[in-house]
Amino acid sequence: MAARRRRRQGERTGEYLASLARHRTPYRFGQAVTRIHGDRAVEAVTVQRIDRDWRPIQGTERTVECDAVALGHGFTPRLEAAIQAGCAISAARFVTVDERQATSTDGVFAAGEVTGIAGADAALAEGAVAGFVAAGGALDDERMRGPLRARRRMHAFAERLATHEIRPGWTAWLDDDTIVCRCESVTRARIEAFSERGVAAVDTSSSRGFRLATRAGLGACQGRTCGRSVEDLVGRPLGLDRRPVLSSLRIGELAACETSPPM
Structure with missing residues (x-):
């Protein structure tokens, strides 16, 4: 099955290249x-060479006229369930697991891209290991040879590829009026004004204090979209995406629910 899946991936890659x-x-x-230009709509972009850390190289800018932009940078996992379960999260914002896919919380195992971006085959192998161990099995069991081998191979491939990794130099692209928190329209200038270099009268050392001071992470997504970007800008972890909820829910949606009849 894994071989067929890799063959299909290779075929799709060939189709993409042929189309290009x-x-x-x-x-x-x-x-x-590094820049998107336009007042009421996209009119042009600035394309620029960047170094290995994603810092823009001065003098390489060129402007391309366009009316639409599709833009994406790397991947970050949704960690709400793991955080709510009390699992340790690494500095790279992934769930920490051991070779058994066990987290720091007793009885909780994790598999897939919450533990690291490595693709579908790695997630399947990790899931097989996690399920087997959670059910009482051991890694030295003969039935684990295939999943463990697949996990090693895919992890090695992911380390070589590392296409999901967001390099720190991206913050050099931003202007003061660049919106970082879209829910609350919080700009880079506002975030930096309330960082450690800014207003000392406001306690911004905690997640709650920083939210109240800047309003970053107080919107509908509760920091799930902007949390990591804000932390990159201020240079320290704030835990803006650590709210113990799996998803946001409006009070009106709860009020609109029909009351279940008594049993």
């Missing part, structure tokens, strides 16, 4: 969209 060649669509490495 057929339509003469350029594909450039080591470059990024």
